[in-house]
Amino acid sequence: MGSGADRTAADWFAAQARWHLLGHQGCVYCGGRHCVFRIERDGRVEYYCSTCDFSVARDQQTGQHVMVPGAHNEVPDLILNVEFMAN
Numbered sequence: 001m002g003s004g005a006d007r008t009a010a011d012w013f014a015a016q017a018r019w020h021l022l023g024h025q026g027c028v029y030c031g032g033r034h035c036v037f038r039i040e041r042d043g044r045v046e047y048y049c050s051t052c053d054f055s056v057a058r059d060q061q062t063g064q065h066v067m068v069p070g071a072h073n074e075v076p077d078l079i080l081n082v083e084f085m086a087n
């Protein structure tokens with residue numbers, strides 16, 4: 001339960017993209033607020049958390065997702081589960 005291992009980079013991206021709006025730039029990885037930057041460049045959209053170094057990106061042309069785990073291993077499942085259940 002809640003290891004995150006069964007979640008794909010695409011899942012993370014979708015959850016982060018939504019939580020970025022709903023959670024006021026919140027991070028789905030560490031649960032921090034006002035710490036996630038949305039970076040758009042070279043046809044690529046990336047969300048980066050300055051608190052835990054979590055990042056997730058999507059290449060708009062290939063549709064490929066890349067997810068880099070944050071520094072904190074304890075993922076706040078409350079936030080994550082709410083987000084992923086909303087899919």
Ligand SMILES: [Zn+2]
Pocket residue numbers: 027028029030031032035049050051052053054070
């Ligand atoms: Zn974070």
